[in-house]
Amino acid sequence: xxxxxxxxxxxxxxxxxxxxxxxxxxxxxxxxxxxxxxxxxxxxxxxxxxxxxxxxxxxxxxxxxxxxxxxxxxxxxxxxxxxxxxxxxxxxxxxxxxxxxxxxxxxxxxxxxxxxxxxxxxxxxxxxxxxxxxxxxxxxxxxxxxxxxxxxxxxxxxxxxxxxxxxxxxxxxxxxxxxxxxxxxxxxxxxxxxxxxxxxxxxxxxxxxxxxxxxxxxxxxxxxxxxxxxxxxxxxxxxxxxxxxxxxxxxxxxxxxxxxxxxxxxxxxxxxxxxxxxxxxxxxxxxxxxxxxxxxxxxxxxxxxxxxxxxxxxxxxxxxxxxxxxxxxxxxxxxxxxxxxxxxxxxxxxxxxxxxxxxx
Amino acid sequence: xxxxxxxxxxxxxxxxxxxxxxxxxxxxxxxxxxxxxxxxxxxxxxxxxxxxxxxxxxxxxxxxxxxxxxxxxxxxxxxxxxxxxxxxxxxxxxxxxxxxxxxxxxxxxxxxxxxxxxxxxxxxxxxxxxxxxxxxxxxxxxxxxxxxxxxxxxxxxxxxxxxxxxxxxxxxxxxxxxxxxxxxxxxxxxxxxxxxxxxxxxxxxxxxxxxxxxxxxxxxxxxxxxxxxxxxxxxxxxxxxxxxxxxxxxxxxxxxxxxxxxxxxxxxxxxxxxxxxxxxxxxxxxxxxxxxxxxxxxxxxxxxxxxxxxxxxxxxxxxxxxxxxxxxxxxxxxxxxxxxxxxxxxxxxxxxxxxxxxxxxxxx
Numbered sequence: 080x081x082x083x084x085x086x087x088x089x090x091x092x093x094x095x096x097x098x099x100x101x102x103x104x105x106x107x108x109x110x111x112x113x114x115x116x117x118x119x120x121x122x123x124x125x126x127x128x129x130x131x132x133x134x135x136x137x138x139x140x141x142x143x144x145x146x147x148x149x150x151x152x153x154x155x156x157x158x159x160x161x162x163x164x165x166x167x168x169x170x171x172x173x174x175x176x177x178x179x180x181x182x183x184x185x186x187x188x189x190x191x192x193x194x195x196x197x198x199x200x201x202x203x204x205x206x207x208x209x210x211x212x213x214x215x216x217x218x219x220x221x222x223x224x225x226x227x228x229x230x231x232x233x234x235x236x237x238x239x240x241x242x243x244x245x246x247x248x249x250x251x252x253x254x255x256x257x258x259x260x261x262x263x264x265x266x267x268x269x270x271x272x273x274x275x276x277x278x279x280x281x282x283x284x285x286x287x288x289x290x291x292x293x294x295x296x297x298x299x300x301x302x303x304x305x306x307x308x309x310x311x312x313x314x315x316x317x318x319x320x321x322x323x324x325x326x327x328x329x330x331x332x333x334x335x336x337x338x339x340x341x342x343x344x345x346x347x348x349x350x351x352x353x354x355x356x357x358x359x360x361x362x363x364x365x366x367x368x369x370x371x372x373x374x375x376x377x378x379x380x381x382x383x384x385x386x387x388x389x390x391x392x393x394x395x396x397x398x399x400x401x402x403x404x405x406x407x408x409x410x411x412x413x414x415x416x417x418x419x420x421x422x423x424x425x426x427x428x429x430x431x432x433x434x435x436x437x438x439x
Numbered sequence: 440x441x442x443x444x445x446x447x448x449x450x451x452x453x454x455x456x457x458x459x460x461x462x463x464x465x466x467x468x469x470x471x472x473x474x475x476x477x478x479x480x481x482x483x484x485x486x487x488x489x490x491x492x493x494x495x496x497x498x499x500x501x502x503x504x505x506x507x508x509x510x511x512x513x514x515x516x517x518x519x520x521x522x523x524x525x526x527x528x529x530x531x532x533x534x535x536x537x538x539x540x541x542x543x544x545x546x547x548x549x550x551x552x553x554x555x556x557x558x559x560x561x562x563x564x565x566x567x568x569x570x571x572x573x574x575x576x577x578x579x580x581x582x583x584x585x586x587x588x589x590x591x592x593x594x595x596x597x598x599x600x601x602x603x604x605x606x607x608x609x610x611x612x613x614x615x616x617x618x619x620x621x622x623x624x625x626x627x628x629x630x631x632x633x634x635x636x637x638x639x640x641x642x643x644x645x646x647x648x649x650x651x652x653x654x655x656x657x658x659x660x661x662x663x664x665x666x667x668x669x670x671x672x673x674x675x676x677x678x679x680x681x682x683x684x685x686x687x688x689x690x691x692x693x694x695x696x697x698x699x700x701x702x703x704x705x706x707x708x709x710x711x712x713x714x715x716x717x718x719x720x721x722x723x724x725x726x727x728x729x730x731x732x733x734x735x736x737x738x739x740x741x742x743x744x745x746x747x748x749x750x751x752x753x754x755x756x757x758x759x760x761x762x763x764x765x766x767x768x769x770x771x772x773x774x775x776x777x778x779x780x781x782x783x784x785x786x787x788x789x790x791x792x793x794x795x796x797x798x799x800x801x802x803x
Contacts, residue, residue, distance in 0.1 A: 131696035132609055138601035139610075139620050142670075145663060146623055149630070149638040156641035210528025218525050227529065234536050236784055238724025240752040241777050244759065245539040248546075253489065291535045298532070322518035345629065352631020354727035355756060382633045386727055387760070390734060394649055397640075404637040408630070415629035419622060 149408065157402035160395055170395045175365060175388070186403045188365050192378030193407065195369065196285055196357060197350035204290030205343050208297035215298075216305035217327060228302065235295035243359035246288040251279030251360065258283060258372045269369055276374035280362040283371040288356045293346040300345065300422075304338030305331055337421050344418035351382075351411045358383035381407040460510055465503065465519065472499040492534070496527050540781070547778025550575055550771045556779065559739040560772065575768070577776050579739040580754040584783070586743050587654050587733065587750055588723050591661035596715055598662075599669025600704070606670070607677040608699050627667040635663040636728030643732070654743030657733035657750075661722045668721060672714025676707040709798035713791045720787035724780060726752035751780040 161182045165171045172178065179185040215228050258281060261271045308331045316326040332339075363379035370376040381403045389400055473495045480486040480494070500523050508516040552575075560576020602620070610617035639660035643651035680703050688698040704711070734747035735757045755776040762769035 128694050128696045131699070132605075135601040135605035135609060138598045139605040139616070141598055142602060142620050142623050142627065142666070145666070146627060148642070149634065149663065152638055152641040152645065153634070156637075156644060207528045207531050210525045211532050214525040214529045218522060219529075230536070231529075231532055234532065236720060236724075236788060237536070237539060238726070238752055238777075238780055238784060240724065240726040240755050241539060241543055241781060244755065244773065244777055245535075245542050247759070249538055249542055291532075294532050322514055324518040324521040325514065327521075348629040352629075352633065354631070354633045355752075359756070359759065382631060382727065385633055385637070386730060386756075389731055390761075401637050401641060404634050408634045411629060411631050411634075412626060415626045416622075418629075419625045423622070 150405075153401055153405040153408060156398055157405045158398075160399035161402045163395065163399075168395060170393045171399060174396060174399065177365060182399065182402055185365075185399065186381070186406050188367050189379050189381045189384050189403060190406055190410070191367050192363070193351050193380040193382065193410070195378055196282060196289060196361075196380050197347050199282065199286030199371070200289035200293055200350040201343060201347055203286060204293050205297055205346060207290070208294050208342075208346070209301055209339065211294070211298045212301035212305055213327065213331075216302050217323070217331070228299075231295055231298050234291065235299075239292060239353060239355045240359075242288055242292055243355040246284060246356055246360045250288055251281075251284050254281070254284050254287065255279050262372055270371050272370050273373065274375070275372050276362075278362070278374060280360060280374045280377075281372050282361055282377045285357045285361040285377075286371070288360060289350050289353055292353060292356060293349050296349055297342050297346040300342035301335065301339050304335040304342070308334045337424065341418040341422040344414055344421070348411045348414040348418065351414065352407065354382035354386050358386040363387075458511060459515075460507060464506075465522070468502055468506075469495075469499050472502060489534075492530065496523070496530075499523060500527075543774070543778050543781050546771075546774035547781075550775035551778055555775050556581060560737070575772060575775065577751065577754060577772070577779055579737065580749045580751045580776055581779065582739070582741055583654060583733070583748040584723060584750040584752075584780075586741065587657045587661065587729060587748065588719060590655060590658035590743060591665055591722060592715070592719050594658065595662045595665040595669055595718075599666050599715075599718075600673050600711065602666070603670045603673035603677060604699055604704070607674055608695075608703065624667045624670050627663070628671065630663065632664055632725050633727035633731060635660045636731030638663060639728065639732040652732065652734040652747045653745055654733050654740070654748035657729040657748065658743065660728035660732045661725060664725065664728065665718050665722045668718040669715055672718065673707075673711050676710030676714060677703060679710065680706045709794055712798070713795040716787055716791040716794065720784050720791070723787065724752055724784055726756050729753050730756060751776045751783065755780065 160171065163171055163182070165179050165181050165185070174185070211231055215224050215231070219227055255277075258275050258279070262273050262275045265271045266273060312330040312334065313326055316329045317323075321329060357380050361377045361379075361383070362374045363377050363383065364375060365379050365384075366376065368376040368378050385400045385404055389397065392400060473491075476494045476498060477486070477491055480491055500520055503523060504516050504520045507519045555575050555577055557578055558574070558576040559579040560574040602624075606617055606621060636657075639656045640651060642659065643653065643656040647653075684702050684706060685698060688702045689695070693701075729750050730753045733750070733753070735753045736747040736749050738747075738749075740746050740748050755773045758769045758773035758776065
């Protein structure tokens with residue numbers, strides 16, 4: 080309507096004036112329906128806008144509050160046990176059938192267990208995850224690629240408790256012959272020292288299940304980065320006569336290196352916090368150990384220890400468990416921050432340096 | 440190309456394909472190896488799917504590397520071996536997925552009846568006869584799961600969507616608050632789930648007292664895990680909304696807030712709903728935080744504000760880890776709960792897919 084208005088035939092001065100007047104009044108009434116004076120109207124609108132802006136800013140800021148809250152409440156509840164005297168306190172002196180002396184002595188073996196199990200999971204899982212990512216991004220037929228990626232993502236949808244139960248009845252017996260083999264022929268390596276477990280509740284079984292559980296996250300991240308490799312670099316390598324594997328070594332890996340590192344670190348963070356698989360599968364002891372095949376020398380992890388002992392703990396023992404949870408929180412927070420830092424840096428770098436030739 | 444340069448030019452029948460293995464060699468060799476290994480294993484009566492797959496992979500890789508090394512040279516052989524390894528990696532990931540689902544379905548179907556879903560169960564102690572009777576049933580866990588996850592979703596969805604709106608619509612990329620929050624959201628996705636449970640327990644223990652187990656507490660724990668997932672997916676969906684829509688709306692004089700609610704969120708609605716449903720599917724399977732914050736019980740409890748509450752994953756865990764007198768029955772309970780949980784997760788994933796398909800913005 081507005082666009083046509085300048086065009087009416089100029090019949091006379093009066094009619095023209097009337098016409099524009101009509102249009103003007105039209106606009107005025109349109110606006111006036113919602114408010115009396117323009118000033119107040121703008122003010123009202125801004126009030127609504129400001130309210131929504133305030134609401135969403137509060138929601139965003141609540142992220143900081145929640146993270147800070149997690150740290151604060153863990154410290155508040157954990158501090159009594161951390162500062163307690165572990166020699167004289169009745170509940171803590173002989174906690175879990177051992178004399179600890181201090182909170183540090185209690186938590187360190189488990190911290191080692193958490194890191195050790197996560198490392199095993201990474202050593203077993205990361206190469207496979209990178210292989211899958213390569214398969215989906217550079218080897219599988221284009222049409223199949225997204226379906227195959229979906230299949231791997233399904234692994235992430237399976238609840239951890241289900242993997243734990245599966246580990247108990249499938250993975251433990253499955254790995255027994257392998258454990259015997261490793262112990263028999265490679266038993267001189269401390270990792271594979273006996274006595275070999277007869278039930279299969281070993282660190283090896285726990286590590287394998289953890290490896291399966293970190294596959295999807297490492298795969299998804301590395302796949303994304305592999306797909307971002309500049310197309311022209313890949314084509315240049317192929318044009319120079321490189322085989323596909325040489326092209327990947329020359330063009331894809333150098334480009335994706337920092338992304339792969341951070342993906343692996345994120346997998347490490349995920350494995351550190353995993354509770355149920357370890358709690359169900361391995362038979363734990365609170366000690367420093369690297370043995371993979373026994374059931375008496377598996378270093379317990381922090382998360383599994385909390386899950387196993389929390390229901391039967393007294394108040395101060397719960398506080399001790401929360402203290403160990405605080406340690407886990409700090410460690411995994413640090414790992415995640417480093418990983419995200421590396422990823423963020425490489426993303427910024429990637430955005431400026433590889434503007435051309437991304438995969439369509 | 441390599442074939443032309445490496446083969447002597449005097450050879451009479453030289454072609455571009457000489458010195459190369461035919462294209463069909465890889466699938467043919469793989470199938471051939473599989474058949475031979477299966478035959479040998481059957482003859483010596485040691486057939487086992489896992490052993491069969493592993494031996495097939497090993498022999499295939501040896502055969503292709505030797506064959507290709509002789510005919511095509513070292514570089515091509517390495518290439519083919521890597522190709523084989525990469526396929527093996529994929530099979531290695533799919534095998535546990537299939538095995539897990541197969542195990543859960545096979546074990547769970549033994550106990551999964553309609554009564555299992557509609558009746559509360561557990562072990563009941565009769566003080567007169569001193570007998571412990573085990574009744575199969577998971578109604579208390581089903582109800583608990585729905586209540587706890589529902590409350591968690593009610594709290595985290597508005598916070599998550601509003602925070603995503605702030606990050607994408609209001610804050611400029613240079614805004615320091617935005618950068619801090621984006622970083623923290625990323626970090627928050629990596630919080631160990633058990634720490635979220637400990638947080639909720641500590642929070643309620645300081646407010647309510649030492650016996651602070653409740654379904655609501657577990658919901659708070661799940662919120663810590665769910666909010667970052669909702670923010671991430673909503674952010675991605677909002678970024679997909681074309682800028683022209685916002686500009687058109689603003690140019691018509693529509694206020695910013697109305698534009699965001701009626702244009703941006705409306706356009707991204709199907710994606711946001713899909714993300715939310717997937718986030719729910721993710722937290723519904725969490726065991727550790729609920730176990731810590733809501734403890735566990737065999738009693739039916741539908742009040743989220745008082746007393747321990749049972750959920751499906753916790754039921755699966757406790758029935759296995761702290762079995763009653765009848766260990767077999769407890770473990771059957773665990774598998775039944777695990778299968779129900781998988782079914783719930785599958786349903787949520789299907790809903791997400793359907794929403795994504797059915798309500799996608801129509802392109803005219």
